[in-house]
Amino acid sequence: MISRFVTITRRVVALIFFMLLISVPHLHAQQAPRFDVFGGFSYMRFNALTIGYPNDTNMYGWNFDASGYIKRSIGVTADASGNYGSQLTSYHFMIGPQYAWRRPNSKFYIHGLFGKAQNNASIPQPTRSGFESVGRSFGGGFGYDHDWKDRFSIRVFQVDVFHSTTFGKGQNDARVSTGLIYHFGHIGHRRKL
Amino acid sequence: MGLTACAPGTHLAYVSLPTTNGIAAYRVRDVSSAFTAIVGSPYLAGNSPGPIVVGPSTRYVYVGNRIDNTISIFKIDGQNGSLSEVFPRVAAGLDPAAMVMNSGGSLLFVVNQIASSISVYSVNSSNGALSPVSGTPVFTVPNPVTLALTPSGKFLYVVNTNLGAVFGYSVSSSGTLQLVPGSPFPADVGAFALAVDPNEKFVYVADTTANTVSILAIAANGALTQVAGSPFATGTTPVSVAVSKGGQYLYIANEASNNITEYSIDSNTGFATTITGSPISAGTAPLFLLTDPDGAFLYAISQSSKTITSFIIPPTTGELASTGDSTNTNDSVAGMAVSR
Numbered sequence: 001m002i003s004r005f006v007t008i009t010r011r012v013v014a015l016i017f018f019m020l021l022i023s024v025p026h027l028h029a030q031q032a033p034r035f036d037v038f039g040g041f042s043y044m045r046f047n048a049l050t051i052g053y054p055n056d057t058n059m060y061g062w063n064f065d066a067s068g069y070i071k072r073s074i075g076v077t078a079d080a081s082g083n084y085g086s087q088l089t090s091y092h093f094m095i096g097p098q099y100a101w102r103r104p105n106s107k108f109y110i111h112g113l114f115g116k117a118q119n120n121a122s123i124p125q126p127t128r129s130g131f132e133s134v135g136r137s138f139g140g141g142f143g144y145d146h147d148w149k150d151r152f153s154i155r156v157f158q159v160d161v162f163h164s165t166t167f168g169k170g171q172n173d174a175r176v177s178t179g180l181i182y183h184f185g186h187i188g189h190r191r192k193l
Numbered sequence: 194m195g196l197t198a199c200a201p202g203t204h205l206a207y208v209s210l211p212t213t214n215g216i217a218a219y220r221v222r223d224v225s226s227a228f229t230a231i232v233g234s235p236y237l238a239g240n241s242p243g244p245i246v247v248g249p250s251t252r253y254v255y256v257g258n259r260i261d262n263t264i265s266i267f268k269i270d271g272q273n274g275s276l277s278e279v280f281p282r283v284a285a286g287l288d289p290a291a292m293v294m295n296s297g298g299s300l301l302f303v304v305n306q307i308a309s310s311i312s313v314y315s316v317n318s319s320n321g322a323l324s325p326v327s328g329t330p331v332f333t334v335p336n337p338v339t340l341a342l343t344p345s346g347k348f349l350y351v352v353n354t355n356l357g358a359v360f361g362y363s364v365s366s367s368g369t370l371q372l373v374p375g376s377p378f379p380a381d382v383g384a385f386a387l388a389v390d391p392n393e394k395f396v397y398v399a400d401t402t403a404n405t406v407s408i409l410a411i412a413a414n415g416a417l418t419q420v421a422g423s424p425f426a427t428g429t430t431p432v433s434v435a436v437s438k439g440g441q442y443l444y445i446a447n448e449a450s451n452n453i454t455e456y457s458i459d460s461n462t463g464f465a466t467t468i469t470g471s472p473i474s475a476g477t478a479p480l481f482l483l484t485d486p487d488g489a490f491l492y493a494i495s496q497s498s499k500t501i502t503s504f505i506i507p508p509t510t511g512e513l514a515s516t517g518d519s520t521n522t523n524d525s526v527a528g529m530a531v532s533r
Contacts, residue, residue, distance in 0.1 A: 052220045052231030053273045054200030087272055121232045123275045131233040167232055 032102055033183035036067040036145075038155055040179010044083040046090055047171035051121070059083035059090060063158070063177040072188045073100045077111050079160075081175065089120040090173070092137055092162060107153075110142040117164035119171075137164035145181055153181040204486055205274040205532040207254050208494075208501070209242040210235055210524040216242060216256060216267065217522055218276055221531070226490045226503040228520040235524075236276040238265045244292040245528040246301065253321035254530070255301060257289030258282070264289065264303070264314075266321055274532075283323045286310045286330050291339040295346040300326070300368045302340060302349055309335045311351060313368040326368035333360055334377070341389045341396070348415040350387060350396055353377060357384045359398060361415045378417035380407035381424045388434040395463045399431040399445055400424060406431060406445050406456075408463045420463035427454045428472050433481050438488025442511030446479040446493060447472065453479065453493060453504075457511055470512045476502050476519070481526070486533045490516070496525045 042063035048056050061083035069075035077098040083090045094115035101108045117137035122130040141160030145153045158177040163170060206228065208217040215235030219228040239258030242265070246255045254267040254276060263282035270277065286305025294301050294316070301323060303312040310330035314323035336355045342348070342364070349362040349370065357380055361373035383402025389411075390396070396417055398407040405424035409417035428447025431454070435444045443456040443465060452472035456465040481494040484506070491504045491513060501520040504513040 048273075050229065051273075052218070052229050052234070052275070054203050054220065121273075121275075123233055123270055123273070123277065125233070125236070125277050126280065168230075 031188045034185030034187040042177040044175045050169040059085040091118040105147045107145045119166040133166035135165040209528040211241040211527045243527040245530045247530045249298040251532045373415040391440045425465045435482035
């Protein structure tokens, strides 16, 4: 199961870099926001089976990210999220490349993410409040944004999958986010009329 | 909360690790017998934890700390089966070597090997606390090593290795013990481990020195007599006994010959017949045998190789089949218990 997940994730990342390579000659010379800052709600399906829970668990929380574009479609995104269950808390701090297909009022994007996961199990013990583990995490995902107002867009959805290693076990988690984006700066040239 | 920890399709297993003074906790899949360590495991116990018992409500685990001479009480987390110790620890006799709880979870019986005594505790149903029963501990002949209780809770049997015999006690509703007339009942040389038939007809005793298993029929007053043909030959150094859920199959762990002898048991006479394919290889020096609550699997624990090996118990033949799964405990094991 883990090898299939890793294979899929690696293919997603390879696809991103392939798009980066082939898209340079085809960039449209149009202006686009250089920086996006996103904040919103996040749902995560956490792979709690791997740490002795009877089932995987649903967790809810927040997701922030900041993206900066070096080309109209090519950028880097830094992503942070926190998700909370009845006993479990999961944080991800990630960074990675992002590729966007821009339309006049919307944007579809894919990205690869690498960083760390910090998972906590709040199980009170006589000498401690619970157990915590920090480990490497990698993953990828895609999303769709739609323009709303001059400097704002709605992130209709973003879907990410992660493979993290905490508590000595590998977890395969899925996350869905939605929320609001603020744009500033610009990249590209105004289209000649 | 206990029912949540034991979610459908899984049960919990707890293993005492004396070298590191810990209790390892696992969630076990009923269908596959796959073990998954529970977050935070192992949990710290007292000095040299050994015997371990899970209460029938799956709310508490009791562990005998053999060097501390205490009993640790652990509360089982309702969501994931992890353990949290409830202090203070309860005083036991010198070297609590074996423990058993009645099916209702109201009484806990402890053999204190060095003290040569049997302690009995009443169990508080709301918080799992232990209170010594009046008139206990009961002193017995030096070197009692283990004990077993009939499913009804009426009779308690204690093995004495020095005598190669079994002491029987009738148990009152309050937990007081009365020696069964005629005790002790002879088994064979080196009597070391025992188990009681789920149908309450027989007691099975592994005789380590004689390399036999003694099968004794239980009379109405709790007295024991060897069945015809007993004792029956085992492998070398039989050290643990397990009985199938229906009582029709018997398994003996042979430490020195690294295998498990398998028997079918005549439900009327208690006569043991070795099953085709017996004995089955059980890794390095199997020391403990335990069945899962559904009676579908047999667990063989090796202290030297630090592993738990799972076998399938086919209900029609009883001939064990290896699952191919072996769980590494990372430490020597001194006891194991499973939840219902």
